[in-house]
Amino acid sequence: MKAVPLRKLVLGIGGLAAFILLWKLVTDAKLVSPVFFPGPERTYVALVKGLSGGPLLSQTFETVKRMLLGWLLASFVGILFGALVGVSKRARAFIAPTLELLRPLPASAMIPVAIAFLGFSDNMVLVVIAFGALWPMLLATVHGFAAMEPRLYEVSEVLGLNRAQVIWKLALPSAMPMILASLRLGLTISLILAVVGEMLASREGLGQSILAASRSFRSADLFAGIVILGAIGLFGSRLLSVAERHLLRWQASSR
């Protein structure tokens, strides 16, 4: 049983190594000018320099903080509002068409609106992140609540559970698989919007840092920033899937 995850890990690392090798081959062959496309070695050097004493560490911290704050805000509003809507058939019928209208709006389209209201501020970026990450969580919660096994409602009636107990003990756990999947999606969206927001509003962080590096032809710094962003995404998603496995250990198949 234990050999299988190990083999998976080895394969994953092998794939990553192959990717870096390919990257090196392409840059060594100078298919693209080194001014725009640094090799893995130069990127690594820039990464180490930036993280030890350079500005990369604090920029990473800023971006992660922004991403997490926006994500938490979106999760809180999304799950709470989703639960309120999802628990009542009438509320669903009332609000669902409006949600469907707002949902496909690209979060980037909201950026000018947010700028008009909040200016080029940290709060503006936060609002954009929260707005973009809100939808998957909101809709997953609404749908998760609506999809609860009808038999369980009958069980709750016969046992005499009150409304709060039905929400907390039946609807929320039964919606949990959908909510957790949406939390993962929301985290990715939060990272994307954190970077875009920093670029547009010139707030400190990796987004601003890679934009500045690109404009001054510091391609190694640019790629160091991109590598860190990739690592943040990977790490966040891994962390959430560990949480997911723990919370959904009752499910038939673990992913």
Add this chain to the structure above:
Amino acid sequence: MVVTQLSTRPRHGGGHSAPRSGEPRIRIRDVTLAYGPLQIIGGISLDIASGETISVIGPSGCGKTTLLRMLAGLARPTSGGVELDGSVLGGPNRSVAIVFQDYGKALLPWRTAAGNVSLALEARGCPAKERPAIVRDLLEKIGLGQHAAKYPREMSGGMQQRLQIARCLAQEPKVLLMDEPFGALDAMTRQALQDEVLGLVATTGATMVFVTHDLEEAIYLGDRIVCLQPNPGRVGRIVDVSLARPRDQLLTREDPEFLRLRRELYDLIKDDHQ
């Protein structure tokens, strides 16, 4: 050995029958149920005495499950009413527990066996400190003592149905309703559960209404058997079962009276199917 006191009672051809003594536990008073123009139940009356076990049989579409749902307060009669201990049943009531056939849907997959039983205790505000002991006791009683930490998906169908029964017992019900609870189980598991349910009903003194389409199960469990007829659902016959208790899977089923009842019910049901 308790010989059922019902054996001396005359058989009733109609819908209404007298309780054993005093106020009946359940009084079904001329209930009808219609969805628009579609009449599902067309006037059923029945008194069920405290501690009595009633089996309900009938061809599919005769309203067996609907009748049970009305007793559980999950379906509202269009006219007439159900009384529990003399007061009208307005909706679901903790004193009336129901075991559904589809145990897979009725259990909480994210809770362990212990957690599923605990839900009933949480619902009636039992203090958290007292719950584990009660849960352990109930699981022990139903033969799941070793499986308290298992999730439903890790349990066989028979174990899951035991679990649902344990959760119902945690309600401390006066009335236990069962909707074809063993229909999806294999024959051996089914017989084991029949005996356990009979044992539980005997020790708790609960009144039981057991819906089944299995004639032998109906005879084996019941003090009386209510045969429903379809279109719309109504009582066709009520048959008294004068078999000794406690009942035994081999001896009871070989009893000439058992065989006679089986033939009688078979003829009744067969007629309805034609």
